[in-house]
Amino acid sequence: MQDTPSPRPIGPYAIIAAVLLLLIGGFAWAAGWIGPKRLSGGDVADALEHNTGAPQPGYRRAHSKGLCLIGDFVANGAGAALSKASIFAKGDYPVFGRFSLAGGNPLASDGRNVFRSMALILRTPDHQEWRTGMNHTEIFPVADPQSFVELQRASTPDPKTGKPDPAVMKAYLARHPETKAFQDYIKQAVLPNSFGNATYYSINAFRFTNATGEERFVRWQMVPETAVEGLDKAKLDSLPRDYLFKEMVARTAKGPSRWHLIVVVxxxxxxxxxxxxxxxxxxxxxxxxxxxxxxxxxxxxxxCRDVNFDPTVLPAGMAPSDDPLLAARAKVYSTSFDRRAGEKPGPSAIGQDLNARESAR
Known part of the structure; x- marks a missing residue:
């Protein structure tokens, strides 16, 4: 009976080579060199610039028209049941941020049925930081970065008409019923007549972990103490260009605006x-x-101008969910920040107006 030769043991050099190949393969996949093509922050920023018609040097590629805000957040301690983040410990914490409108044109009219947005940075004495960007709608028109890029291209205005090509948009909507559902939703939803009376939603889900290790998925809302009043959508064209921003300046001069942070489990x-x-x-x-x-x-x-309101900058006790838009938002916010950092900052539309009035005094 002939003996069967024993298999040779794997040498240490072969193991090292295998590990190196695995690491190289993983790096190549992460870099997008192999496997299906993944969108970069530059791809999304390019799509936003394409939609606007030309980049506006010195401005954000999205939500370019904005106004800085300053205030504070008083935590009542109830949030500690959901998250160990220091921001939920009972106390008073400084806040700064930005009100803005959707779109890449800083000189656009406020008479558009688009997102009103609130972005915030909240910091605690132990150097934890929470950044969040919220819109006044409960849902978003797309579910993933590729769809967002497709929507930007499909909705790009034709230079001849100033409106998107109906055939291109119809074909896009046929592939994306979720965007059509959003269009139907925003047509019916109340369009707040002030930044100060809008409810702002996280839109994306996040994962909270409390001190005992319990994990829960959540969304949140900033609910105003002032009752919402809506604009007449049939008369948006007659709204003064900077109506919302001037209204918020005048409102704040009379007194502060308040919202309650409501966490939805x-x-x-x-x-x-x-x-x-x-x-x-x-x-x-x-x-x-x-x-x-x-x-x-x-x-x-x-x-607030030279700040990146990346919603994935989160304190311990808070983490992104499995929503692919969160990673995409982080990438495109970073790309937009880098691009405008290399450009001469431009004044906001409302800033030009207020500065002119100040100079005239």
């Missing part, structure tokens, strides 16, 4: 990876504190 089965899907029906909610905006400033003198 996901139910079993709630979708956490698609910002196009609203959570419906009864949910557990917690009022975890009050945001007060006591001052607004133009971007020329405020501290």
């Amino acid at each position: 996901a139910n079993p089965g709630d979708v956490t990876n698609k910002a196009t899907v609203a959570w419906t029906g009864p949910h557990k909610t917690l009022d975890v504190g009050t945001l007060t905006v006591s001052k607004v400033e133009t971007e020329e003198v405020g501290n």
